[in-house]
Amino acid sequence: MNPMNLSRRRSPLALPFNKLHSRTSLRNHLQRRKSKSIRKRMKRLRSDMQEISREQGKIKEGQRQVREKFEAVESECELLRKETNIIMQQSMSTQLRLAFMFQILKARENHDLDQAAKLTSALRLFSTHNS
DSSP states (O other): OOHHHHHHHHSTTOOOOOHHHHHHHHHHHHHHHHHHHHHHHHHHHHHHHHHHHHHHHHHHHHHHHHHHHHHHHHHHHHHHHHHHHHHHHHHHHHHHHHHHHHHHHHHHHTTOHHHHHHHHHHHHHHHHHOO
8 A cells, every 4th residue: 555545544634535536636736737837838939929029120120221221322323324324425425526636637737628627517516416
């Protein structure tokens, strides 16, 4: 016999102790412990979920800032492209004017004043259209 059972039976106030009662009590105790463990785990999970939510908020804010910076860089890049195209067009125009001027000088050098006059007229026409 189990010594626990003997000590309980000897006491005049002790109630009869049966195995069914001890199993039920043990089962209830284990269920309470399991419930407590589950409640602790749930509390920890809720806390973790709140922390994750805060971190996700920070990540979203960081992504928004990166997107804004990227859009600003993209806008500036487009502006630089337009400025570059304008400079290239001006450079081509300058190159053509210089070519006309060089041909005018060559024509004058060769005493071809008629050709020089035509080139001068063409240069004036070109300059009025590209100004």
